[in-house]
Amino acid sequence: MSLPAFDDELTYLLDERRVVFVVDETLFPMDSIYGAAYRFVDRCWLHLRRPADRRVEVRLKAKGPTTVTELEALAGEFANELLNQVVRQRVGETNSKLREYVIARAFTTAPARNSSIDALLAELDAEELAEDELQVAVPWAQDEPHDG
Amino acid sequence: MADVRDYHPSIYDKDALRRAVASHSHLCAIDLREEGEQLLVSVHADDGGPDAAHIADSIGNHALLLTARAARTL
Numbered sequence: 001m002s003l004p005a006f007d008d009e010l011t012y013l014l015d016e017r018r019v020v021f022v023v024d025e026t027l028f029p030m031d032s033i034y035g036a037a038y039r040f041v042d043r044c045w046l047h048l049r050r051p052a053d054r055r056v057e058v059r060l061k062a063k064g065p066t067t068v069t070e071l072e073a074l075a076g077e078f079a080n081e082l083l084n085q086v087v088r089q090r091v092g093e094t095n096s097k098l099r100e101y102v103i104a105r106a107f108t109t110a111p112a113r114n115s116s117i118d119a120l121l122a123e124l125d126a127e128e129l130a131e132d133e134l135q136v137a138v139p140w141a142q143d144e145p146h147d148g
Numbered sequence: 149m150a151d152v153r154d155y156h157p158s159i160y161d162k163d164a165l166r167r168a169v170a171s172h173s174h175l176c177a178i179d180l181r182e183e184g185e186q187l188l189v190s191v192h193a194d195d196g197g198p199d200a201a202h203i204a205d206s207i208g209n210h211a212l213l214l215t216a217r218a219a220r221t222l
Contacts, residue, residue, distance in 0.1 A: 030159070034216035041213055045205035048212065050156035061205065 012075050018061040019071040021079075025054045028082045033058070035085035036078055044074060149193065151200035153208065154186040162187065164214035168207045175203055 012021035023033060033056055037046050045061040060074050092099075155165055165187055169180045176197055179190040189207060193200035 031219060034212075034219055037212050038216045041209045045209055046212055047153065047205075047208050048156075048159045049154070050159060056159065 012072075014068060014071055017066055017071075018059055019075045020057060020059045021075060022051065023056045023058055023082065025056055028086055029089070030056070031089060032082055032085035035088070036081040039081050040074075040078060149200055151191040151193070151204040153189050153204055154183075155189065155208075155211065156185070157187060159215070160187065160211050161215040161218045164218055165189070165207075165211045167214055168210035171210060172203055172207050176200070178203075178207070 012019050014020075025033075033048070037048065037058075040046060040060065044063055047059040047061070049057040049059070051057045058078065060071075060078060062071065062074070166180060169178050169189060172178060172191075176194045177192040179188075179192070181188050181190075189204065191200040191204045191207070193203060
């Protein structure tokens with residue numbers, strides 16, 4: 001399984017509240033960009049643009065006052081999350097058949113019998129109850145003939 | 149003052165963008181239109197109301213979230 005390589009350091013642009021960088025879609029598929037972006041929607045404002053074919057410009061804007069250090073950290077964390085998402089998707093693709101088999105097996109396997117409860121119920125069914133002097137009917141004895 | 153942002157249809161799902169715009173329509177006037185290849189969202193903030201840029205930011209995040217869900221990424 002080959003993983004995309006980060007040959008160069010992440011290059012980005014900064015302004016007062018925003019960090020902007022370009023992601024190569026041939027290295028990081030759109031699904032990985034969506035997955036990474038989803039993890040950041042609560043932390044910052046995101047805007048994705050298409051500057052060129054197979055290129056996605058990611059703009060991360062701080063929700064409040066911030067510093068250059070924090071913006072750089074945000075960009076770095078986003079890059080790490082991109083890698084995380086790619087790995088996650090690759091692993092998912094690799095295991096998809098096994099996952100489908102396990103799920104199918106879980107839904108089609110007959111439920112396990114609880115042998116101890118079944119045994120108790122069988123005992124009760126087979127047991128002949130002592131004659132009931134008050135002639136009170138019991139649900140499991142409705143088919144049995146009784147006086148009165 | 150209006151905030152105008154472009155959204156590329158290869159990145160943002162059009163229906164997701166419509167829903168994001170609709171969810172913010174109670175705040176101010178928002179215009180969604182196609183211009184060439186792009187989808188443009190113009191936010192015309194009311195005086196005394198939330199800032200247009202802030203509303204536009206929120207629309208962007210909402211549209212991205214809905215698009216990601218539609219792509220079954222999550």
